[in-house]
Amino acid sequence: MSPLEWTLLVVAGGLGAGGRYLLDGFVMKGRRGAFPLGxxxxxxxxxFLLGLLTGFGTTVAPEWLAILGVGMLGGFTTFSTVSAETVLLAQRGRREWAWLNLLGTLVVCVVAAALGILLGGLFPR
Known part of the structure; x- marks a missing residue:
């Protein structure tokens, strides 16, 4: 990876993290203490987007797969927040929400990735 590509990956990661913050804040506005839907x-x-990008296969250059997939979408998504919110829900006595958050995230995200891969595979190569 060239210095320019590495720089783009780092910048994309920051943009992804900023996008996560904005989307989570938008979804959770006025929902303090609620289920972490954001x-x-x-x-x-x-x-879904990483699945779509992956589904495009060789039509996406490996460098751009890294920049967009690892950088932007890696910065956008977050397993650590799901983990911390699940523990906090359990500590607050919301064990049913904790399990829903943990298992719901797993199921929804795997299905979303599968749909993205499926749709991405429909594009001509």
């Missing part, structure tokens, strides 16, 4: 939406969206 991060679920972020992770499902990111999983």
């Amino acid at each position: 991060i679920l939406v972020v992770n499902a969206t990111g999983s």
Whole structure:
């Protein structure tokens, strides 16, 4: 990876993290203490987009797959926030929400990634 590509990857990661912050804030506005739907939406969206990018296969140059997939979508999605929010939900006595967050995120994100790969594979190569 060239210095320019590495720089683009780092910048894309920052843009992805900023996008996560904005989308989570938009979804969670006025929902303080509620189920962490914002991060679920972020992770499902990111999983779908990474699936789509992956589904495009060789039509996407490896450098751009790294910049967009690892950088931007890696910065956008977050497993650590899901983990921390799941523990916090359990600590607050919301064990059913904790399990829903943990298992719901897994199922929704895997399905979203699969749909993205499926749709990405429909594009001509």
